Amino acid sequence: MQSTDRYTRETVMEVRPWTDSLFSFRTTRDRGYRFVPGQFARIGVAGEAPEEKIWRAYSIASAAHDEHLEFFSVVVPGGAFTTRLARLKEGDPILVERKSYGFLTTERFAQGRDLWMLATGTGLAPFLSILHDFATWEQYDNLVLVQSVRTQAELAYEDLIRGFENSEYYAEYAHKLRYARIVTREAVPGAFRDRVTKLLASGVLEENVGLRLDLERSRIMLCGNPEMVEDSRTLLTGRGYTASRRGEPGHLAVENYW
Ligand code: NAP
DSSP states (O other), X not given: OOXXXXXXXXXXXXXXXXXXXXXXXXXXXXXTOOOOTTOEEEEEEEOSSTTOEEXXXXXXOSOXXXXXXXXXXXXXXXXXXXXXXXXXXXXXXXXXXXXXXXXXXXXXXXXXXXXXXXXXXXXXHXXXXXXXXXXXXXXXXXXEEEEEESSGGGOTTHHHHHGGGGOTTTTTTGGGEEEEEEETTSOOTTSXXXXXXXXXXXXXXXXXXXXXXXXXXXXXXXXXXXXXXXXXXXXXXXTTOOBOBTTBOBSEEEEEOO
16 A cells, blocks of 8 residues: 655665765665755654654755665754764664755756856755766756865765766766866865855856856856855856746756755
């Protein structure tokens, strides 16, 4: 008999720590679970009281075609949810709401040749899912991924991002990807040190990735720190880029992380 619960009971398959406060985890995925790359899931873990559940939104980092779900998280100091989540281990139960959410998807855009994905911290997650979507590679001439973190150790998934060119499935498209790393609190060779907003305002980012932002060609996604999202949005709307709304495709799609 089909369960009528609004969530399914899943199992943690793997937990991968990146730093003391940054980790990824995989869960099983219900066969009926559907999402569009860029969307988020709502995840539940047991709370203090019996039967109590705590729910949080998490962008899905895994591909729509993967059999599992993958998530990327920080441990928020003192945060009830993430401190519990950080204690998860293989085999633990976890709940996943049946419905997926959010509008950080390429469906929000009309046309466009270049897709710019600007992420801070764990805001990288939805872009990993989008980058595993073959339709993205086929649809755009160029994909620009900017990953901004505080320290080098937080450059999670760098190997995966660099690995597209050696991947059996993605190698034929991989030349389309331009990847820029920003490490703001440490000097790292080959990485920028300035904030993404400064790099955008000065034109240094465009110069470095070898692509101009352009109203006709560029579609831009922002995800992560709410101040970064707001500051970037202000900067870009000042240049004529418009936010996508329901039924009204624009140039920008954004997701705040907290
Ligand atoms: P973060 O402060 O978001 O920094 C990540 C990157 O974004 C850094 O390179 C940072 O540069 C840059 N950045 C921050 N504000 C910016 C702005 N206005 N414009 C442009 N770039 C900006 O750090 P995080 O490590 O990802 O997260 C920090 C804390 O946020 C966590 O420890 C946690 O407490 C909280 N957080 C909460 C949640 C939640 O769900 N509640 C989720 C994620 C994070 P700078 O080094 O120059 O600041």
